[in-house]
Amino acid sequence: MTPTQPVRFAAVGLDHAHIFGQVAGLIGAGAEFVAMATDDPSASVAVKMRERFAGVPFADDPDELIARDGIDLVVTAAVPDRRGPIAVAALRSGKDVMADKPGCVTLDQLEEIEKAVDQSGRFWSVTFSERFEVPCVLKAGELVREGRIGTVVQTMGVGPHRIGDRAHLAGGDGRPDWFYDKQRYGGIITDIASHQIDQFLWFTGARSAEVVASSVGNFANQDEPGLQDFGEVLLRSDNAQGYVRVDWYTPAGLPTWGDGRLTVLGTEGYIEMRKYIDLAGRPGGNHLFLVNQEGTQYIDCSDVETTYSADIVRDVRERTTTAAPQQHTFETMRLALTAQQNAVLRGAAR
Structure with a gap:
């Protein structure tokens, strides 16, 4: 080339x-x-x-x-x-x-x-668009690497979604049949929580981790037992812990498809990201709150540039993996699939 x-x-x-x-x-x-x-x-x-x-x-x-x-x-x-x-x-x-x-x-x-x-x-x-395409997450990564909250010891990520959000999945025509077939979509942890697992590894700098516990449930859609509408995962690496919760319970009253949040806890402070909405607060998304020994700071991240697509194009051209190290991608999916496979079934989930 x-x-x-x-x-x-x-x-x-x-x-x-x-x-x-x-x-x-x-x-x-x-x-x-x-x-x-x-x-x-x-x-x-x-x-x-x-x-x-x-x-x-x-x-x-x-x-x-x-x-x-x-x-x-x-x-x-x-x-x-x-x-x-x-x-x-x-x-x-x-x-x-x-x-x-x-x-x-x-x-x-x-x-x-x-x-x-x-x-x-x-x-x-x-x-993993909840990191690659969300400016506040990229900004939080910069702050962590600058040492603004000390050593990261835990991430806590939630990924709520809305079943009725037609545009988000099917281009406007609603959920197709495969959405309700676990063998096809892979289960809620595989499908959604892989985002939060990716963020856990990235923020903590862990090359590998273990699934301590996981569970999936169907508590609100018993007529669709192939749908898992709730999932949670507890992760542990040599230096950090992580908790993930994902669900399909976003109510119709919220003006976006999900109130996705991520908290990164460090030894000298913490960062909270409100990715898509600041409830009853500032308009839009990409809100970041930094708390450390110096005080509390709000950062509007809407103008932070995302680079994933450009990184991919450069990686193809230069034979690199700057968008995401290959082993990181493998480990993220290994953890998600292991957590899904070993998850305790609750409610009508199967």
């Missing part, structure tokens, strides 16, 4: 609305969107992708597109159980991969991806 040659990417798997942000980010970073394909062209997101990017060719066969020459990167937001196989096929075809979270739904799939990465020399990045 020459310095003037754009990174060429294809989108394979158009089932989750996160694909809009993934594609827009890559285009904004200077990459060239050359083709797209998906298992179900009639899916709401797929239809809207073809409308929004009408000039981009649509391939009838996803496998053929994955194998096609002249493509550097494959991006996918397929149904979660298809993301692993798509990634493996792309890696073995000599492409780097950007996968929506969760990057896979079983430990067997993760093992296959690790083998494909090792054999191909290509990278597999999972778009």
Whole structure:
């Protein structure tokens, strides 16, 4: 690849609305969107992708597109159980991969991806958007690395979501059938809590950790036993602890899809992030509160630049993994999948 040659990417798997942000980010970073394909062209997101990017060719066969020459990167937001196989096929075809979270739904799939990465020399990045695309989280990382709260000893992350938020998942047409099938979406810890596990490892600097305890439940949707509407995880590394709670209980009265929060506790202070809303407070999102020995400070992070897409494009070009170290991505998904597999079942969950 020459310095003037754009990174060429294809989108394979158009089932989750996160694909809009993934594609827009890559285009904004200077990459060239050359083709797209998906298992179900009639899916709401797929239809809207073809409308929004009408000039981009649509391939009838996803496998053929994955194998096609002249493509550097494959991006996918397929149904979660298809993301692993798509990634493996792309890696073995000599492409780097950007996968929506969760990057896979079983430990067997993760093992296959690790083998494909090792054999191909290509990278597999999972778009943990609650860190990569949330400015206040990036700002908090800067503050932590500056030593503003001392040594981090714990993170506490909550990821509430709203089932009725149509635009968030299906491009406006509501939740598809696979959303209620645990074998397809992977379970609530795999699907959502991988975000908070990623943040735990990143803020604490841990290269590995263990799942101390985990549980999942279905307390409000007994008529859909395949849906897990509550999950929690307790993590521990050599130097830190972490607690995660995720759910599908966001009430209709909240003016956004979830009141996502993250607290990072250090030996000399703490940081709280209110990612999407400051309840009955300041408008908008990306609110950060810093408390340390010097006092209490509010920081508006709405103007902090996110760099994930640009980092991915540079990683493809320069054969690096600056967007996220490969082992970090593997460990995040290993912990999420282990916590899901070993979770105690509560309520109507199965």
